[in-house]
Amino acid sequence: MTDKTILIVGTFDTKNDELAYMAERIRAQGGGVLTMDISVLGDPDEPTDVSKHQVAEAGGSSIRAAIDQGEESVAMQIMADGASTLAARMFSAGAFDGVVILGGSMGTDAALDICQALPLGVPKYVVSTVSFSPIIPPDRLSADIQMILWAGGLYGLNSICKASLSQAAGAVLGAARAVEPPTGDRPMVGMTSLGSSCLTYMKLLKPALEERGFDVAIFHATGMGGMAYESIAREGGFACVMDLALPELGNLLAGSVVNGGADRMLNAGRAGIPQIVAPGCLDLIDFAGWQDIPARYKDRPFHPHNRLIKSSGLNADERRETAREIASRLKQSDTPAHVILPNKGIEEWDKPGGPAHDPEAFDAFCDEMRQVMTAPLRFSEIDCHINDQAFADTVLAIFDGWVADGTVSATVRA
Incomplete structure (x- = not known):
């Protein structure tokens, strides 16, 4: 039995090892994990709980159509829309308690949409190579988003990026356990x-x-x-x-x-x-x-x-x-x-x-x-x-x- 479940989102075709490492660190601390793949071209090493096909369909399209667009940015917008829709739906159904999303600039673009789709009080962690960068417009940030710089992690695991990924895993699970969401009992x-x-x-x-x-x-x-x-x-x-x-x-x-x-x-x-x-x-x-x-x-x-x-x-x-x-x-x-x-x-x-x-x-x-x-x-x-x-x-x-x-x-x- 686990007390809190964390949704892990990322492009599992290119970042499978890093995402799997975060999942392992969350499970090692007694947390549960759900995985969502927002890849377009490739496939994860193991099936994810939410497949890229389900994400694309929730975005009003399909993986084939996303590929046929011929533009990576257009394809990722389809995945961002689908992931945001599914994350909001899954949270409303009680499927998870917090989310951690991993990405470079492309994945971070999608991550910002996903975080804005979730209510205030839901722990939202984005591990990104562009955390705190001036390229991120402030109006894309949800009110309670948390960001961690993914240092030294552009391609593959190493001891430096593990430090960032393990902190993110602990932070999101700890936040899910400790958070007191707005009660809404007073106007x-x-x-x-x-x-x-x-x-x-x-x-x-x-x-x-x-x-x-x-x-x-x-x-x-x-x-x-x-x-x-x-x-x-x-x-x-x-x-x-x-x-x-x-x-x-x-x-x-x-x-x-x-x-x-x-x-x-x-x-x-x-x-x-x-x-x-x-x-x-x-x-x-x-x-x-x-x-x-x-x-x-x-x-x-x-x-x-x-x-x-x-x-x-x-x-x-x-x-x-x-x-x-x-x-x-x-x-x-x-x-x-x-x-x-x-x-x-x-x-x-x-x-x-x-x-x-x-x-x-x-x-x-x-x-x-x-x-x-x-x-x-x-x-x-x-x-x-x-x-x-x-x-x-x-x-x-x-x-x-x-x-x-x-x-x-x-x-x-x-």
């Missing part, structure tokens, strides 16, 4: 913020929302946090969102890699989730510490927050652009969106005497917000700073009104 509010040295409203809002019977998940709006927030919103995972920190939007417009993806601020509205929005930290630009600064920003002072992030500020025209972009994105929503403008400031460092204090640029932003936040958006300008109690009180008043009129459900979605 969830998704909130964006930055660290408490800059934004502090979550300290006021989180306990107040929890007292009202809601769970609260706060996402760090530094790129990957926004990606995770958008991923969960896309799946309808929130009863309401409080998108109160928007630096990722400004970063996107500025060409910084520290952004939450091209669909930032769009998924909650598409999924029918009510939105309370404020422009927290939308005055700052964050660039990766290693990133070359675009030419149009090079004449500005940059503050190295740490070795990973360096920051500067948006000028008046750029802030007007961000205001227009907020309005444009929110007006695509099919559900209520209420925008709050705290006209005394939108992050701790923009207060008088602070390093980001720029009253002329902030006035331009506020002026543009007043012009563009028109119907169907709801708009409240309040005479306080975003970190003041009055801001949190305004957010809660809107939220309580939505709960009272049924806009926000106080019960868990079926």
